[in-house]
Amino acid sequence: MDAATANPIIENRTYDEMALGDTASLTHTVTQRDIDLFAAVSGDLNPAHVDPDYAAGDMFHHIIVHGMWGAGLISAVLGTRLPGPGAIYLGQDLHFRRPVSVGDTITATVTLREMKPAKKDVVFDCLCTNQAGAAVITGTAFVRAPTEKVRRPRVTMPAVRVERHPGTEAILARARQGGPIPTAVVFPVDALSLAGAVDAAEAGLMTPILVGPEETIRATATAAGLDLSSCRWQAAAHAAAAAAAAVSLVHTGEAAMVMKGDLHTDVLMHPVLDSATGLKTGRQISHAYVLDVPDYPRPLIVTDAAIALRPELEEKAGIVQNAIDLALRIGIAVPRVAILAAVETLSARMPATLDAAALCKMADRGQIKGGVLDGPLAFDNAISEAAAAEKGIVSSVAGRADILVVPDLEAGNILVKQMIFLSGAEAGGIVLGAAVPIVLTSRADSRRTRLISAALGRLLAAPAENG
Structure with missing residues (x-):
């Protein structure tokens, strides 16, 4: 000292x-x-x-x-x-x-x-x-x-934080290497979602296919000063029709990624999840945020905070596998996966702890591949080596997690928004497990968040040898 x-x-x-x-x-x-x-x-x-x-x-x-x-x-x-x-x-x-x-x-x-x-x-x-x-x-x-x-x-000086985001910068640089891919941008009738598509195009990540009412979208672009010369068009009168048209563009091979515009998530996901004509692949469909937190030394994936409300064990296994595959694609060689709960010990009164133990055993037996799992772990023990040491937790994951698997959507949503709005994290979000990556942003997300999300989608859409 x-x-x-x-x-x-x-x-x-x-x-x-x-x-x-x-x-x-x-x-x-x-x-x-x-x-x-x-x-x-x-x-x-x-x-x-x-x-x-x-x-x-x-x-x-x-x-x-x-x-x-x-x-x-x-x-x-x-x-x-x-x-x-x-x-x-x-x-x-x-x-x-x-x-x-x-x-x-x-x-x-x-x-x-x-x-x-x-x-x-x-x-x-x-x-x-x-x-x-x-x-x-x-x-x-x-x-x-x-x-x-x-x-x-002696005067105690206030803490000063410098927000650097090398993790998201590395993701953007990695994604740009593959070149743009055709992307169905679903119902971008507001300035923010339209700007997100234009930004991604200018960054070399996508060639936007704007799916929606052309007259409305052009008026929005004019008001916002956005150049749509790099975009293609697909007419759709309303949000539901635009979501269905985007799925069709994927099936015909015209789109390799889908990006959410100004419509509700359930409207977008309804045709995606259709068992007959949607984009299911047999894998669990889940959502993952990739966060670059200024005071954490590596990118942090949080899942699922947007799709699976209260996942059961088998669903959680798919969520974990999707997150591991995403981590591998963004350059994490051996992802460390922390299965979160309120405590580190097993308790029949806390089902999340039992699920955590079961998921770890599934990984031991090869049912989940590519990562190292540990849990249950409380949040502090997952991200702080000092906290883990204080509790005597000996683990290759504790204190150094790359992936946080939350018990349910509510916990994940609160955690992610706290990191963004109170901890200065940059974030991108992506839907995993469908036939193509789906960039699923919130209406409150910034243009920067939309750009990072598009970069994640571009990496997932890339051939494995380029990812």
Whole structure:
């Protein structure tokens, strides 16, 4: 634990309390979040430091920006430790010797070398070293020392979150590689769903087939300033007719994906689930959200939060298999599946715990393939290694889940919306198990969510060797 965290009191050293040779230091391990915060505050968005995948050819800029972050660490030592509160930073002469990168542990040390009694000014030698002991910053700082003693409780700073979404960016990049596919966009008579289709077309994910009343859709596009030149048309007078027409386009091979527009889910899914003419394949039809949560280190799939209201065991097995197949397609080599319940122990009064145990046994016997299952697990134990360790849970899934299988639709819906609206998650949603992927968005979903959802559909529609 950092000394500043352990000590609730902050206290300065006045000019009269200091002596030549006095020293103080502060150590910090650099994270991408540190660099992001520095870039956000300074406005310096050079990809050399804000893009982790950038090939840092501009090494001079890389050194200066990260070096300035290190200079901030020197300022923190001077402002909080020596001299501490009341000090006035007059100037500095610093030299950036080596680059500072994410993962480096930097120790900033200041040593008092000169005292000027006329104005109570002091001069410090400054040194920042990395974890190997190599100097990354050297130089001098000029400070006017405090003359009055300060001792007060340390201020607790508010938490600051930087929202990066590398998971969804990777999904979008992966999906673009396959090129556009013809997609039946069902009844896009509102600006948001129509914009979602146009965005996906511009991203190279689909060639939209707009299924609905052409005059209404064109009027919506004109009002919203949307270009429909990349779109094809399929006439349908109303929502139910549009849903039926979309299914027909799949059967004739004209559409390889279906995307929901401005109609209710049950209207869209009714012809999809028709036992004679629909898009059933013999697999369980289920829905999965893929979420990129800023404080979680990997994409998180939550299922089923939109189709299966209260699934029985066999339905859950199909839901799990669909989610594993989706995880594999988006690049998760061995998906870790947490079967959620309120507790980690089996209880006859909690059927979800019994289903979880049965699903794990089904995986052991090859009835569910491609992933590693564990359950029942409470939500905290599924996503937090610390919580799992506290409860003594030894598992390759606990704390590191890629897939969360919820007990029922209500639990899943609440969980997903909490992550989106309170935790800053980006999300995409997709219907699995039908003859083609179905992009099933909510009317409240943003254009970004619709784009991510279309990318998921594109990945699922792609041949396995391209996925």
